[in-house]
Amino acid sequence: MKLRQIKEFIIEKLIFLSGILSILFVVLIFTFLLKEGFLFFKEISIKTFITGKYWYPISDPEQFGILPLILGSLIVTLGAIIVSVPLSIACAFYISEVAQGRIKDILKAGIEMLAAIPSVVLGFIGMTTLVPFLKNVFNLPTGLTALSGSIMLGLMAMPTIITISEDAINAVPKSYKEGALALGATRWQAMYRVIIHAALPGIIAASMLGIGRVIGETMAVMMITGNAAVIPTTFLQPVRTLTATIAAEMGETVHGSMHYYSLFAIGIILFVITFIINVTADMFLHRNKK
Amino acid sequence: MDNAAFSITQMRVSYARKEVIKGVSVSIMPNTVTALIGPSGCGKSTFIRSLNRINDLIPSFRISGDIIYRQKDIYDKETDVVELRRRIGMVFQKPNPFPKSIYENIAYGLRIHGLNIKDTIDETVESSLKKAALWDEVKDNLKQNALTLSGGQQQRLCIARTLATQPEVILFDEPCSALDPISTAKIEELIHHLKQSYTIIIVTHNMQQAARVSEYAGFFLLGELIEFGKTQELFTAPKDKRTEDYITGRFG
Numbered sequence: 001m002k003l004r005q006i007k008e009f010i011i012e013k014l015i016f017l018s019g020i021l022s023i024l025f026v027v028l029i030f031t032f033l034l035k036e037g038f039l040f041f042k043e044i045s046i047k048t049f050i051t052g053k054y055w056y057p058i059s060d061p062e063q064f065g066i067l068p069l070i071l072g073s074l075i076v077t078l079g080a081i082i083v084s085v086p087l088s089i090a091c092a093f094y095i096s097e098v099a100q101g102r103i104k105d106i107l108k109a110g111i112e113m114l115a116a117i118p119s120v121v122l123g124f125i126g127m128t129t130l131v132p133f134l135k136n137v138f139n140l141p142t143g144l145t146a147l148s149g150s151i152m153l154g155l156m157a158m159p160t161i162i163t164i165s166e167d168a169i170n171a172v173p174k175s176y177k178e179g180a181l182a183l184g185a186t187r188w189q190a191m192y193r194v195i196i197h198a199a200l201p202g203i204i205a206a207s208m209l210g211i212g213r214v215i216g217e218t219m220a221v222m223m224i225t226g227n228a229a230v231i232p233t234t235f236l237q238p239v240r241t242l243t244a245t246i247a248a249e250m251g252e253t254v255h256g257s258m259h260y261y262s263l264f265a266i267g268i269i270l271f272v273i274t275f276i277i278n279v280t281a282d283m284f285l286h287r288n289k290k
Numbered sequence: 291m292d293n294a295a296f297s298i299t300q301m302r303v304s305y306a307r308k309e310v311i312k313g314v315s316v317s318i319m320p321n322t323v324t325a326l327i328g329p330s331g332c333g334k335s336t337f338i339r340s341l342n343r344i345n346d347l348i349p350s351f352r353i354s355g356d357i358i359y360r361q362k363d364i365y366d367k368e369t370d371v372v373e374l375r376r377r378i379g380m381v382f383q384k385p386n387p388f389p390k391s392i393y394e395n396i397a398y399g400l401r402i403h404g405l406n407i408k409d410t411i412d413e414t415v416e417s418s419l420k421k422a423a424l425w426d427e428v429k430d431n432l433k434q435n436a437l438t439l440s441g442g443q444q445q446r447l448c449i450a451r452t453l454a455t456q457p458e459v460i461l462f463d464e465p466c467s468a469l470d471p472i473s474t475a476k477i478e479e480l481i482h483h484l485k486q487s488y489t490i491i492i493v494t495h496n497m498q499q500a501a502r503v504s505e506y507a508g509f510f511l512l513g514e515l516i517e518f519g520k521t522q523e524l525f526t527a528p529k530d531k532r533t534e535d536y537i538t539g540r541f542g
């Protein structure tokens with residue numbers, strides 16, 4: 001009796017502690033990020049930082065404009081959305097509504113495998129296959145472009161989008177589908193007008209979570225987008241993203257320099273963007289639950 | 291019978307290995323109400339769900355026999371299942387309106403059949419809701435989400451939705467089992483009106499209901515149609531001992 005109570009007590013406290021710890025870590029990381037970034041914003045206003053067109057952190061005079069980087073991230077992400085979202089939704093529908101038996105199992109396993117491939121490996125594969133392919137097809141000076149990044153990142157986002165969309169579609173009561181078919185709807189009409197409609201909040205949340213992953217992704221984009229910090233005008237030119245900038249330059253900066261702090265400032269911007277996306281996705285997911 | 295709506299001979303249905311309809315033969319007359327009664331699990335739902343081929347959704351479903359609707363075998367390879375389901379409407383046991391507005395629930399059936407003229411849709415929405423005795427309750431809130439309606443209202447909306455697509459037959463699978471007596475009375479009255487223009491088959495556990503609404507009645511037991519005939523005869527002078535036992539409540 002006593003012993004059980006003690007055990008309960010310890011377990012309860014341990015769980016509490018781990019909960020608190022994870023929150024603590026987040027707070028610590030965030031404070032650190034803010035502190036380092038803040039030093040930067042004392043010198044340069046957020047506005048010039050975000051709207052500056054030139055990223056020359058080590059030339060003289062140095063210029064810290066991250067507009068090309070933001071647009072680089074944006075164009076790669078936009079491309080990834082175009083590549084992954086429609087395909088993933090179609091795939092989720094195929095798996096939950098059409099595929100049966102073996103094919104379904106194989107597909108699901110395949111998608112899990114895709115999720116398990118480390119992004120470096122995907123970057124590497126992209127570099128040796130996709131990049132030369134795009135170079136030849138579009139007759140470009142280099143295949144290291146926003147498009148290559150978009151395609152690889154789209155692939156990376158697909159497992160998340162597919163799995164969560166599939167859950168959302170499966171959660172749609174079977175009676176909706178029966179109701180639609182009983183009215184003489186074709187399978188496609190039932191899917192398109194009733195099932196998608198009912199699963200939409202979940203599908204949107206799935207897309208946002210998938211894309212959230214894409215925005216934070218670093219390795220693959222660094223390897224295959226060419227890393228040129230210029231304002232992108234097409235998908236077929238090299239771009240540099242926010243994440244790649246941090247990853248590529250952090251090793252080379254002098255600790256405590258403006259350049260060093262500017263990378264943390266980029267981190268803050270990235271944090272804010274991802275945070276907004278996750279919160280929005282969460283809102284959709286919860287609206288779905290209700 | 292040549293003028294029958296459905297002529298069914300030796301219908302057999304199984305799910306995986308399990309046979310649940312064991313050779314049912316029956317003819318259903320047009321513009322009549324036919325009630326099907328029988329204990330739980332005897333295959334009533336399976337039977338009527340085979341008539342609009344909605345059971346095709348169940349992978350393990352297998353059917354054999356001749357199921358003829360208006361001189362055509364509905365399980366023929368040539369059958370246009372989508373068209374068949376439009377002609378043979380169905381109202382389910384649990385009300386299943388779509389998670390859309392009241393208006394859209396009815397408009398859906400029209401749109402999928404290619405009708406996009408707003409005035410016609412408006413008119414059909416109104417007339418279907420009137421036929422389903424729901425218009426007065428919802429006419430000011432057509433934009434309201436259908437899921438906020440009461441169970442009885444939802445079921446009448448499902449009936450309205452079915453009426454809007456102008457089927458020839460309406461299959462009801464225990465449409466009142468989730469409803470209170472007042473909603474039930476409304477739906478029974480509705481069925482009474484509908485039989486002038488539709489062929490109606492209704493599954494029900496409620497014997498009084500079967501007696502009230504139907505002209506023909508069938509008694510199912512363990513996948514067999516034990517007895518079929520005029521409702522009045524079946525209830526007052528059943529020919530089979532098992533029917534008699536069931537309707538007098540001697541076994542359940």
Ligand SMILES: Nc1ncnc2c1ncn2[C@@H]1O[C@H](COP(=O)(O)OP(=O)(O)OP(=O)(O)O)[C@@H](O)[C@H]1O
Pocket residue numbers: 305310328329330331332333334335336337348350
């Ligand atoms: N999808 C299915 N897969 C396997 N067996 C099924 C399926 N649907 C029904 N059955 C079985 O078929 C038999 C007949 O079921 P059915 O639903 O037709 O009965 P019912 O007469 O409508 O019963 P109730 O009055 O309870 O609705 C039951 O034994 C049931 O277990």
Ligand SMILES: [Mg+2]
Pocket residue numbers: 334335336463
């Ligand atoms: Mg049933």
